[in-house]
Amino acid sequence: MRLSRYFMPILKENPKEAEIVSHRLMLRTGMIRQQSQGIYSWLPLGKRVLDKVNKIIREEQNRSGAIELLMPTLQSAELWQESGRYDAYGKEMLRIKDRQDRPMLYGPTNEEMVTDIFRSYVKSYKDLPLNLYHIQLKFRDEIRPRFGTMRSREFMMKDAYSFDLTQEDAVHSYNKMFAAYLRTFNRLGLRAIPMRADTGPIGGNLSHEFIILADTGESEVFCHKDFVNFDIPGEDTNFDDVAGLKGIFDKWTSVYAATSEMHDEAAFNAIPEGDRLSARGIEVGHIFYFGTKYSEPMGAKVQGPDGKEHAVHMGSYGIGPTRLVPAIIEASHDENGIIWPDSVAPFDVVVINMKAGDQACDEACETIYAALSKAGKDALYDDRDERAGTKFATADLIGVPVQIIVGPRSIANGEVEVKDRKTGARETMTVEAAIKRLA
Numbered sequence: 001m002r003l004s005r006y007f008m009p010i011l012k013e014n015p016k017e018a019e020i021v022s023h024r025l026m027l028r029t030g031m032i033r034q035q036s037q038g039i040y041s042w043l044p045l046g047k048r049v050l051d052k053v054n055k056i057i058r059e060e061q062n063r064s065g066a067i068e069l070l071m072p073t074l075q076s077a078e079l080w081q082e083s084g085r086y087d088a089y090g091k092e093m094l095r096i097k098d099r100q101d102r103p104m105l106y107g108p109t110n111e112e113m114v115t116d117i118f119r120s121y122v123k124s125y126k127d128l129p130l131n132l133y134h135i136q137l138k139f140r141d142e143i144r145p146r147f148g149t150m151r152s153r154e155f156m157m158k159d160a161y162s163f164d165l166t167q168e169d170a171v172h173s174y175n176k177m178f179a180a181y182l183r184t185f186n187r188l189g190l191r192a193i194p195m196r197a198d199t200g201p202i203g204g205n206l207s208h209e210f211i212i213l214a215d216t217g218e219s220e221v222f223c224h225k226d227f228v229n230f231d232i233p234g235e236d237t238n239f240d241d242v243a244g245l246k247g248i249f250d251k252w253t254s255v256y257a258a259t260s261e262m263h264d265e266a267a268f269n270a271i272p273e274g275d276r277l278s279a280r281g282i283e284v285g286h287i288f289y290f291g292t293k294y295s296e297p298m299g300a301k302v303q304g305p306d307g308k309e310h311a312v313h314m315g316s317y318g319i320g321p322t323r324l325v326p327a328i329i330e331a332s333h334d335e336n337g338i339i340w341p342d343s344v345a346p347f348d349v350v351v352i353n354m355k356a357g358d359q360a361c362d363e364a365c366e367t368i369y370a371a372l373s374k375a376g377k378d379a380l381y382d383d384r385d386e387r388a389g390t391k392f393a394t395a396d397l398i399g400v401p402v403q404i405i406v407g408p409r410s411i412a413n414g415e416v417e418v419k420d421r422k423t424g425a426r427e428t429m430t431v432e433a434a435i436k437r438l439a
């Protein structure tokens with residue numbers, strides 16, 4: 001992408017409304033724009049990151065055997081009246097009337113709708129287990145949306161829903177998602193800690209929140225220091241191995257970890273002082289087992305091996321992609337801007353032409369940009385008619401992992417400078433070596 005033809009409205013000053021670093025940087029880099037309270041547009045640079053986050057989420061959901069679909073944002077009130085949540089959900093629910101004056105709502109979550117889909121088609125235990133998921137916008141009229149897209153009113157959620165014949169089978173489905181979440185957050189460059197959690201309006205009695213430690217996190221968390229060394233389930237994880245997945249769950253819940261709602265001070269103090277960790281955290285995922293809470297009232301039943309009808313056992317599993325983007329920034333930035341993990345960076349490389357209009361610089365940049373693009377790399381070419389200093393600041397601000405700096409002096413010797421955004425390390429090499437290294 002040539003920056004002179006892109007749309008990336010960089011702000012020179014820190015926006016005063018931003019209270020935390022991720023909100024400040026997402027506004028300054030032109031990743032998002034607030035349209036109204038708690039409602040945002042994702043501008044091109046932000047959309048590229050959001051798409052990469054969703055790609056990883058999708059890959060790990062699919063690896064676990066979950067099947068993707070897409071449900072609408074607008075839902076009929078009747079479904080929520082069947083489950084009894086229409087009134088219980090409270091003021092966070094945006095209620096709408098259509099032109100026929102029918103009561104509708106902008107979905108805050110989709111347990112009722114996915115249960116309606118399930119009950120319309122699945123009648124036998126032979127079709128289980130089943131896990132259906134989508135990545136879709138939600139609306140929750142948060143009383144105090146803040147911190148940009150960290151806590152917004154309209155937000156994107158990956159929400160998955162599992163269906164099983166028995167509680168035992170449902171716990172295996174829960175453990176599949178548990179392992180998939182550990183893999184997902186690790187691939188996003190985050191260390192997420194699963195913590196026993198409250199179930200709130202979703203319901204049920206088994207629930208874990210996945211929290212990443214960050215000073216500006218809204219959650220207060222307490223856990224054992226050992227978490228930081230636990231192995232992440234590998235690519236070769238066998239999601240049909242009931243005992244194996246139970247082993248992963250047991251390992252990752254073998255030491256103390258709880259959010260403030262579930263904290264047990266005595267249990268925490270039983271941990272040797274040096275091993276205790278109390279911190280602030282950001283909830284990036286939340287999983288629930290809630291049995292027949294929805295299937296019973298909504299008649300989602302299958303015929304069991306005994307020939308009898310059984311309400312299916314369900315769970316739901318949420319991840320917040322539009323919260324993950326700021327969460328990654330909170331976990332990975334410095335005084336010059338964002339430091340994107342390679343896996344979600346909006347571009348792989350930024351080519352900086354220190355002197356646009358200088359023939360040698362222009363030619364070298366075009367050669368490098370063409371070679372990187374040909375090799376399938378996401379390259380941003382800063383070809384703007386701007387001072388070099390402005391270009392260096394932009395490249396550091398938007399956090400692209402690698403910068404190729406092309407200046408008149410070095411290019412006279414056929415050389416360029418390659419800078420690593422995370423470490424700041426710089427290396428001078430020939431144009432060919434730079435292309436070979438990065439293409």
Ligand SMILES: Nc1ncnc2c1ncn2[C@@H]1O[C@H](COS(=O)(=O)NC(=O)[C@@H](N)CS)[C@@H](O)[C@H]1O
Pocket residue numbers: 108109110111140142149150151152153155156157158159160202283284285286287316317318319320321322323
């Ligand atoms: N207001 C919000 N802004 C941004 N992300 C949010 C917001 N509310 C929730 N999320 C994200 O969505 C995830 C799941 O939300 S939740 O309420 O915990 N769970 C559910 O809604 C269940 N139905 C799981 S499918 C959270 O872990 C969080 O990452």
